[in-house]
Amino acid sequence: MKALTATADDRLITLAEITDPAPAAGEAVIEVEAFSVNRGDYFALAGVYGTEVVPGHVPGQDVAGRIITAAADGTGPAVGTRVVAHAAGGGWAEQVAVATDAITALPQQLPATIAATLPLAGLTALRLLRRAGAVAGKRLLVTGASGGVGHLVVELAIAAGAIVTAVAATRERGQRLADYGAEVLTDIDAATDRFDIVLESVGGDTFAAALRHLAPGGTVVWFGQASRQPVQLDFFDLFGATPFTLHHFPHWVADTTDAEDLAELVRLAAAGIIHPEVGRIADWTETATVLTDLVHRRIRGNAVLTLA
Ligand SMILES: NC(=O)c1ccc[n+]([C@@H]2O[C@H](COP(=O)([O-])OP(=O)(O)OC[C@H]3O[C@@H](n4cnc5c(N)ncnc54)[C@H](OP(=O)(O)O)[C@@H]3O)[C@@H](O)[C@H]2O)c1
Incomplete structure (x- = not known):
């Protein structure tokens, strides 16, 4: 499959051919339709956090798409379910394996381009x-x-x-x-x-x-x-x-699972109580440009990348 991989240089990322994900028992595989990028993603790729940038690493936390392989342990959504997920990485790719306690089903009326804004920011x-x-x-x-x-x-x-x-x-x-x-x-x-x-x-x-x-x-x-x-x-x-x-405040310290809180965010978005501001939608081959624009304060709200 294709994925955006870290380069550890000024390009930040490049489109590469890599092996398909191999899910653990509690993970489902999602065919990614859209993902959102965050300021923190840029900071990680630019080495701002002081952690080493590993060439070949696939970033990406905020994904929306469809389940193509259900989790082997029987948890999580069935094949074919439209979902939003907060991945532990690997989301800037055609497919990503995500723990089922970080995946929530989407109602039909919520497009992937809106749902993809909900994980980290939401x-x-x-x-x-x-x-x-x-x-x-x-x-x-x-x-x-x-x-x-x-x-x-x-x-x-x-x-x-x-x-x-x-x-x-x-x-x-x-x-x-x-x-x-x-x-x-x-x-x-x-x-x-x-x-x-x-x-x-x-x-x-x-x-x-x-x-x-x-x-x-x-x-x-x-x-x-x-x-x-x-x-x-x-x-x-x-x-x-x-x-x-x-x-x-670190967002990952919580008494709730990501799936539980994503379900709440999906409910609020579907009910029209929150309206995620999507300041840019672009093809995922433009991710490096979009990240740079985000960090230079040229995008209002979230930026979303789509896969064909
Ligand atoms: N603690 C956690 O767990 C956690 C989780 C997610 C995000 N974060 C952090 O929360 C912040 C917001 O995240 P985000 O994804 O919403 O980022 P974002 O979309 O890039 O928004 C950051 C905002 O900060 C404002 N800003 C003001 N002064 C700035 C400056 N000198 N340089 C750059 N931006 C400036 C910008 O608004 P104006 O241009 O209008 O001023 C920009 O819209 C980031 O610092 C991110 O790293 C923390």
Whole structure:
């Protein structure tokens, strides 16, 4: 089969012929129809995380498609079922083997190009809100809100009753967030309110700027560093918000399986309660260009690649 494999050079990835997946007993094989790419995928391929980039490795977590081999242990969907899945890797390929506790069936009305946005971005958004606690009636600030996670978490938070302020680089990048009902700022310091909860994923100066607008006793959920600039904090700047609670957030620490949370996201998308923002749909041979555009903030929301 064909797959996109890591190159460990400036090309990031290349289309290659590799062997078909060999599923373990608890894995099903999915014929991939569409996949989504994330900022973190670029960071991994560019070696930003400090881990070695292994040439030939097939990246890819967020896939939608159809089951072509059911799991040998009898778990998971039957052959022919349309599904969305959060793969442990290998998803940028014609076929991928995925553990059945990370696969959820799709209703007919949800296209693969929408479903593919739900795994990493959606699971992160859903679990971020759980970590933040009860948000109804709370003032919530979301930084880096024009991205894949940002669009989903803003919509979910508003649906849960939060009063959301979203930070985006421009009005255009924040337009869908405004349509959802968020106040959109292009500069945190323009905020006239204090926030009960901050969801921060930009890093650099943004973290400290968000803290300056935190209400005393507020909560910060720290889940990324899109700018790649480390956070700088001055203890003496924080007295206004003190005492506050800081959660360091990894999406993979959860009491639920990916399949359970994907089922919830699929239900919300199918019911029209969330509307994933797909800023780019392209053929999967254009994945390297799309990744670069995503990282340079030229794509709003998620980017989805399709296979013929
Ligand atoms: N902790 C976890 O488990 C977890 C899971 C998934 C993702 N993440 C992290 O969460 C963040 C959001 O992920 P994502 O997939 O939604 O990414 P994304 O689609 O690329 O969105 C990131 C957003 O950050 C904003 N941003 C602000 N300043 C930036 C800067 N200096 N450089 C680059 N971007 C900047 C951009 O919006 P504007 O251009 O409008 O400012 C961009 O839309 C990333 O940092 C990602 O690594 C963490």
